Amino acid sequence: MEKTELTINGAKHVVQVDDDTPLLWILRDTLGLTGTKFGCGVGVCGACTVLADGQAVRSCQIPCSAAAGRNFTTIEGLSPNGSHPCQRAWLEEEVAQCGFCQPGMIMTACALLRENPNPTDGLIDKVMSDSVCRCGTYPRMRRAIWRAAEQMRSPKQ
Amino acid sequence: MMTSRRKFLKTAALSGASLVIGFNGVRLLQGAKTSAPFQPNAWIRIDADGIVTLTIGKSEMGQGVRTSLAMLLAEELEADWTHIKLVQASPWPGSDLGTGGSDSIRSSWKPLRQAGAAAREMLTTAAAARWKVDRSSCTASHGAIIHSPSGRSLNYGELVGDAAKLPVPQDSPLKDKKNFKIIGQRTSRIDGHDIVTGKARYGIDVKIPGMLHASLERPPWDGAKVKRVQEDAARSVGGVRSVIKLSRGIAVVADTSWSAIKGRTALAAEWDDPPKDAFDSETHARRLETASRETGFITRSEKAPAGTGDITKTIEATYHYPFYAHAPVETMNCVADVREDHCTLWVPTQAPERLQNRVGELLGIPADKVEVNITLIGGGFGRRLGFDYAVEAAEISRAAKAPVQLLWSRADDMKHGHFQAASVHYLSAGFDAQGRPVAWKHTKAGSFHNISPLDPKEAHDVAWYQDWSWGAYDVPYAFPEIQTAYVTVNLPVKHGPWRAVFAPSSVFAREAFFDEVAQARGADPLAFRLEMLKGADVIKVGSTVDRRRLRRVLEVVRDKSGWGASIAKGHGRGVACNAYFGHTYIAYVVDVAVAPGNNVRVERVVAAVDCGLVVNPIGVEQQMEGGIIWGISSALKGEITFRGGAAQQSSYADFEVARMHDTPAIEVHIVPSDGPEPFGMGEPPVPPIVPAIVNAVVAATGKRVRSLPIRPEHFRG
Numbered sequence: 011m012e013k014t015e016l017t018i019n020g021a022k023h024v025v026q027v028d029d030d031t032p033l034l035w036i037l038r039d040t041l042g043l044t045g046t047k048f049g050c051g052v053g054v055c056g057a058c059t060v061l062a063d064g065q066a067v068r069s070c071q072i073p074c075s076a077a078a079g080r081n082f083t084t085i086e087g088l089s090p091n092g093s094h095p096c097q098r099a100w101l102e103e104e105v106a107q108c109g110f111c112q113p114g115m116i117m118t119a120c121a122l123l124r125e126n127p128n129p130t131d132g133l134i135d136k137v138m139s140d141s142v143c144r145c146g147t148y149p150r151m152r153r154a155i156w157r158a159a160e161q162m163r164s165p166k167q
Numbered sequence: 168m169m170t171s172r173r174k175f176l177k178t179a180a181l182s183g184a185s186l187v188i189g190f191n192g193v194r195l196l197q198g199a200k201t202s203a204p205f206q207p208n209a210w211i212r213i214d215a216d217g218i219v220t221l222t223i224g225k226s227e228m229g230q231g232v233r234t235s236l237a238m239l240l241a242e243e244l245e246a247d248w249t250h251i252k253l254v255q256a257s258p259w260p261g262s263d264l265g266t267g268g269s270d271s272i273r274s275s276w277k278p279l280r281q282a283g284a285a286a287r288e289m290l291t292t293a294a295a296a297r298w299k300v301d302r303s304s305c306t307a308s309h310g311a312i313i314h315s316p317s318g319r320s321l322n323y324g325e326l327v328g329d330a331a332k333l334p335v336p337q338d339s340p341l342k343d344k345k346n347f348k349i350i351g352q353r354t355s356r357i358d359g360h361d362i363v364t365g366k367a368r369y370g371i372d373v374k375i376p377g378m379l380h381a382s383l384e385r386p387p388w389d390g391a392k393v394k395r396v397q398e399d400a401a402r403s404v405g406g407v408r409s410v411i412k413l414s415r416g417i418a419v420v421a422d423t424s425w426s427a428i429k430g431r432t433a434l435a436a437e438w439d440d441p442p443k444d445a446f447d448s449e450t451h452a453r454r455l456e457t458a459s460r461e462t463g464f465i466t467r468s469e470k471a472p473a474g475t476g477d478i479t480k481t482i483e484a485t486y487h488y489p490f491y492a493h494a495p496v497e498t499m500n501c502v503a504d505v506r507e508d509h510c511t512l513w514v515p516t517q518a519p520e521r522l523q524n525r526v527g528e529l530l531g532i533p534a535d536k537v538e539v540n541i542t543l544i545g546g547g548f549g550r551r552l553g554f555d556y557a558v559e560a561a562e563i564s565r566a567a568k569a570p571v572q573l574l575w576s577r578a579d580d581m582k583h584g585h586f587q588a589a590s591v592h593y594l595s596a597g598f599d600a601q602g603r604p605v606a607w608k609h610t611k612a613g614s615f616h617n618i619s620p621l622d623p624k625e626a627h628d629v630a631w632y633q634d635w636s637w638g639a640y641d642v643p644y645a646f647p648e649i650q651t652a653y654v655t656v657n658l659p660v661k662h663g664p665w666r667a668v669f670a671p672s673s674v675f676a677r678e679a680f681f682d683e684v685a686q687a688r689g690a691d692p693l694a695f696r697l698e699m700l701k702g703a704d705v706i707k708v709g710s711t712v713d714r715r716r717l718r719r720v721l722e723v724v725r726d727k728s729g730w731g732a733s734i735a736k737g738h739g740r741g742v743a744c745n746a747y748f749g750h751t752y753i754a755y756v757v758d759v760a761v762a763p764g765n766n767v768r769v770e771r772v773v774a775a776v777d778c779g780l781v782v783n784p785i786g787v788e789q790q791m792e793g794g795i796i797w798g799i800s801s802a803l804k805g806e807i808t809f810r811g812g813a814a815q816q817s818s819y820a821d822f823e824v825a826r827m828h829d830t831p832a833i834e835v836h837i838v839p840s841d842g843p844e845p846f847g848m849g850e851p852p853v854p855p856i857v858p859a860i861v862n863a864v865v866a867a868t869g870k871r872v873r874s875l876p877i878r879p880e881h882f883r884g
Contacts, residue, residue, distance in 0.1 A: 046365070092360055108546045113365045145229045
């Protein structure tokens, strides 16, 4: 096991784990950042989505060896106090039910809006359909993304 | 740390400066004076700082129960909403904390408000005594008692010491609903901020000192023996501590989750080939179909009154309902710390007491030596009324002699759950010479739950069988002659509660076949439903069905959906309705589009719900939307099939569930109710959505759909 330096939420962490350890388990078991969830371990459900240099990635599919040198953001580091427009919009649209998939959904939405400040419904559907919410919060998520997009385009002071 | 009763009482007795009231739905009692026979199911505590803590056993799994229960308490207590804190209760001997059956709001409605009212009265009495004024001149509001004539006020926190010395009134007046300030208001989730910031802690997030991680390789079919297993290979994986053979498989225990997963893969376990007669879902479907022709146990029988026309024409149909998994995104998991004479569990569960008893039995210790800490649940849907995963965790911790977190993989979760059981429904309808429907017959061939043993002392009478066939025996329509029956078919694979339990299959068959009857009658399906809901307004058939409420929700979806307008080719509109236990009434109008490839897309759902008095409109809307999406999964996405005794699906790729692109436009209309009490919302939205989709697909294609999930080949050609 070699030491690897990872950048998570702007902070450097040196971890000593097997090279093939997925980032997901480094976040959860080694660093105690449990906001990122395990849902399937095979990249199908999206619960473990984090940002890598602003892009949405599945942390269960990124081995430690491929994680060095990239800047990762997890739900815990998205904003101080839940103030990111996506988090605010999620609360304002009353999206969450059980809430388990929501960190992954919010991270996916953040990456979508970063690249497409004005996404079409078709694009929202396409991007968000890579993730699973068994409670069925999709209608509210869709509205939250519209709302967050609007806030990001014309932020209120 | 969660609060057990013993510790709690001690704390209450020591602190002195808190007002503590325990309640069990029958009696209220002050904490410090609790005597043995009184076994409360929940507690409220008001501290000197004015914080109100509600300790309650209901599990939060997305239904918003923590928010809605806090609303009930705050209403009668006249509490400051921002000063209410919820603490999860743990079971104790005699407690009854389980969560299921859409029952939490209904069963908490009265006791929780009574407890709040009692505390309010005690605080009022204490304030009046302090000021030496008539207590009728004092009012409670926003966490304070106010004496308007003198303009004085005291916060609850300043009064708890005095109030705690007063006897607990048992019959404090409850507010009239027209004076509600909180109940009925759109109220945000109490835990919403924790969820969007990643702070919400589910079972999977529990970490305790010295905790190891386990992954369990289970036999693929019941009774399978292992042929080959590479134990040494597993042990040589870095971080693996031990490989343990258990009654239910081979556990790999390791320092981290990843080491446990890798170690389990390294086991490369090979199992016996299943016997030729191992469980197979196709064979089972044929067995069910054969059984559906038997008379079975008659769950309802009404003979046509004299003067009813003779049956001159009969139509019949057989409806097939498949197996489904719960597939919550948080897989089954449990942290168990087994010591010599006690055990502590941290577990996302809906059934804490049954779990406690079972683990106690396993370890040979009294149930009260098993401390159960209920965590947040990442999707319940009835799956966590089973507790197999907690028993496994306890067994592994005992063998490993260490605290262990057992985490199921997604494939474990798909293959080893307790499934929604398949069933087959045989229905027929008789018409008289004028074409009027005069007889309805519905026989359900299905299986009882087998995740926990049935109580042999329970009388297997009509009520018992009706319990297994909601949606079939309580057909709300006024056919002069009605016969419903249940045929029990043995089902060896694990099956148990799933969202809406026994209703989805029966309501699917009933509402889809009702459209066949309407078609045979040449009637509009929605108008025909209203016509067949005439006669007695209220019928008592085990549960009580109020046809007026069902008619009202149908009328609302008719008017809001533009029912009757012409529909473009390739599109269809369907309707279905249901009275859930006679409590919550729901109707849907669904629009579908059938693409050239015969793929079905639900485009719009117009819904009407009457769930009695509404506690939190946001919660009602969320459950309606979630139930509709759940139904879209059942109607159009994955099913579980068995070959060789094993479930064949292993992930969301082969047991598909609805995703964002499957989501229709949804309109939810909450029908104002004059009902005096609220009813549950977790399960009721599920049963009628699937037949409404089926009926829309039939309308679009002209082809009958009698099995689920709907597949393009059902209406090809």
